[in-house]
Amino acid sequence: MNRASLDKQPHEVASMFDKVAKNYDLTNDVISLGQDRYWRKQVAAAVAARPGEKVLDLAAGTGTSSLPFTRAGAFVVPCDFSLGMLTEGKKRNPWLPLTAGDATKLPFQDGAFDAVTISFGLRNVQDTDAALRELYRVTKPGGRVVICEFSHPTWAPFRTVYEEYLMRALPPLARQVCSNPEAYEYLAESIQSWPEQAELAAMLQKAGWEKVAWRNLTGGVVALHRGAKS
Numbered sequence: 001m002n003r004a005s006l007d008k009q010p011h012e013v014a015s016m017f018d019k020v021a022k023n024y025d026l027t028n029d030v031i032s033l034g035q036d037r038y039w040r041k042q043v044a045a046a047v048a049a050r051p052g053e054k055v056l057d058l059a060a061g062t063g064t065s066s067l068p069f070t071r072a073g074a075f076v077v078p079c080d081f082s083l084g085m086l087t088e089g090k091k092r093n094p095w096l097p098l099t100a101g102d103a104t105k106l107p108f109q110d111g112a113f114d115a116v117t118i119s120f121g122l123r124n125v126q127d128t129d130a131a132l133r134e135l136y137r138v139t140k141p142g143g144r145v146v147i148c149e150f151s152h153p154t155w156a157p158f159r160t161v162y163e164e165y166l167m168r169a170l171p172p173l174a175r176q177v178c179s180n181p182e183a184y185e186y187l188a189e190s191i192q193s194w195p196e197q198a199e200l201a202a203m204l205q206k207a208g209w210e211k212v213a214w215r216n217l218t219g220g221v222v223a224l225h226r227g228a229k230s
């Protein structure tokens with residue numbers, strides 16, 4: 001079993017990420033055609049972490065998505081349930097407090113964080129609503145959430161080109177750089193079956209988040225959703 005199926009059984013998802021951990025960051029750079037760096041800058045700007053704030057970076061993988069918050073002077077806790085990804089992260093940045101945990105049963109107290117964020121992780125969690133409720137629970141009143149996830153281009157011609165890239169060009173490209181190309185077939189399929197921007201916003205509201213809004217990046221290839229806990 002080299003890839004998860006679309007019912008996203010947690011043991012299959014964790015095992016798939018264990019297998020891609022070593023080349024994960026390099027593969028990201030290649031298949032996103034370098035856009036991942038721009039997306040991460042936009043996430044950091046949206047979270048706007050201040051020195052001393054506590055930030056949870058959920059589904060942090062190797063911790064690459066956590067680094068911008070440490071640069072801002074915040075105390076960031078990268079959390080993930082793939083021990084392979086966490087181990088790779090620990091090798092690269094031994095000082096990061098990488099923490100094992102499941103998004104649907106977070107090992108943190110209520111109101112522990114000023115800000116919570118998740119980049120390219122929520123789509124892989126089997127129970128999205130449970131993860132959104134857990135993110136809400138561990139956020140302080142007055143705190144905020146930022147979700148960065150692949151989404152759906154809004155301009156129809158670009159959407160057609162992008163979907164062709166996902167389904168036809170991406171798998172052979174991944175075969176060149178990645179030891180487990182089947183994981184990138186899962187990537188393409190899971191992006192296509194992911195909710196549209198407005199639908200994800202409604203899910204955030206259902207979990208209790210207020211002032212929910214989103215911004216499209218790269219024409220909607222990625223969307224940044226944000227919300228607040230009053």
Ligand SMILES: C[S@@+](CC[C@H](N)C(=O)[O-])C[C@H]1O[C@@H](n2cnc3c(N)ncnc32)[C@H](O)[C@@H]1O
Nearest residue numbers: 017059060061065080081082102103119121124
């Ligand atoms: C595509 S990687 C994203 C890693 C990192 N946030 C980044 O931006 O590079 C998705 C991560 O989600 C994690 N993940 C998926 N489901 C999870 C869950 N239920 N609990 C914790 N982590 C989960 C996987 O283990 C994987 O490391």
